Amino acid sequence: MANWTDCLNFGISIAKQASEVVLSAFQQHKEVKLKSSPADLVTETDQRVEKILISAIRNRYPQHRFIGEESVAAGERLELTDSPTWIIDPIDGTVNFVHRFPFVAISIAFTFNKQIQFGIVYSCVEDKLFYAQRGGGAFLNGEPLYVSGQQDISRCVVVTEIGAERDDVALSTTTSNICRLLKLPVHGVRALGTAAVDMCQVATGGADAYYHIGMHCWDIAASAIIVQEAGGVVMDTDGSEFDMMSRRVIAASSATVADRIAQVIQAFPCCRDDED
Ligand code: IPD
Numbered sequence: 001m002a003n004w005t006d007c008l009n010f011g012i013s014i015a016k017q018a019s020e021v022v023l024s025a026f027q028q029h030k031e032v033k034l035k036s037s038p039a040d041l042v043t044e045t046d047q048r049v050e051k052i053l054i055s056a057i058r059n060r061y062p063q064h065r066f067i068g069e070e071s072v073a074a075g076e077r078l079e080l081t082d083s084p085t086w087i088i089d090p091i092d093g094t095v096n097f098v099h100r101f102p103f104v105a106i107s108i109a110f111t112f113n114k115q116i117q118f119g120i121v122y123s124c125v126e127d128k129l130f131y132a133q134r135g136g137g138a139f140l141n142g143e144p145l146y147v148s149g150q151q152d153i154s155r156c157v158v159v160t161e162i163g164a165e166r167d168d169v170a171l172s173t174t175t176s177n178i179c180r181l182l183k184l185p186v187h188g189v190r191a192l193g194t195a196a197v198d199m200c201q202v203a204t205g206g207a208d209a210y211y212h213i214g215m216h217c218w219d220i221a222a223s224a225i226i227v228q229e230a231g232g233v234v235m236d237t238d239g240s241e242f243d244m245m246s247r248r249v250i251a252a253s254s255a256t257v258a259d260r261i262a263q264v265i266q267a268f269p270c271c272r273d274d275e276d
Helices: 007-025 046-059 069-073 092-100 170-183 195-204 215-229 254-265
Strands: 032-034 041-043 065-068 085-092 105-112 115-124 129-132 138-140 158-159 189-190 209-213 233-234 250-251
Touching: 007 046, 007 085, 007 092, 007 115, 007 129, 041 046, 041 092, 041 233, 046 069, 046 085, 046 092, 046 105, 065 069, 065 215, 085 092, 085 158, 085 195, 085 215, 105 129, 105 195, 105 215, 115 195, 115 209, 115 215, 129 195, 129 215, 138 195, 138 215, 158 195, 170 189, 170 209, 170 254, 195 209, 195 215, 195 250, 209 215, 209 254, 215 233, 215 250, 250 254
Parallel strands: 065 085, 158 189, 158 209
Antiparallel strands: 032 041, 085 105, 105 115, 115 129, 129 138, 209 250, 233 250
16 A cells, blocks of 8 residues: 655645745735635635645646646536545635635645545644644644544534525524534534634644534545544534535544534535536
């Protein structure tokens, strides 16, 4: 079985280089364009960072394939094959980036035979590098990460996102999910504005669970393996096996907490990422 450590190390080095581009643009005025909704934004920096990452990887690994948020937005077909594939979100938290709200991340996952082999989430402003390789544990700036292990939902801090969907069904489902959790009760509900960094909070033990409906594979693929390697559980919101294309995810400190959240929340319909 291939060892992807060289690819992981290369991914970490280019994420750090690309973060300089993000940080130098962070305080500047940005030209913003809308994508699928008034809350789904893109800037020239998102597109530039994605190009920098893909061209560096392509130079070094010419046979590898890519799924990149901005390439897909520009019309490229999203197809996950058995080939080595890099799944890239150049700036996760673009709304934060536009507003200078200080949680923005470069998220890079790598799959082989459709299975995530490693994930890198670099929270640029915080200078926090989260990463994990299959079977090798999860790390934050070189220190091992462990989930809280919390089993009791009523003692949980739960992270989620309002998301970019703004239609009536999505909004009412999203808000009633939050109400149902608050009434359980949980200790608190939080949202940082970047799915990748939100989910990494579960890996640190700082949050006990995370769920989201409507995000895309590039938002959560890297952090999914980081949570799993920190000892956590990742599943679909309907309780079935995690499927990064389904646009639904629960990540939790224990199977008990993940199952409880799956019982409480509802999903609104959204097209799979790998459906045309
Ligand atoms: C978004 C962020 C946000 C989530 C949205 C995503 P982007 O990613 O992860 O937290 O709620 O669903 O689209 O567009 O900033 O890369």
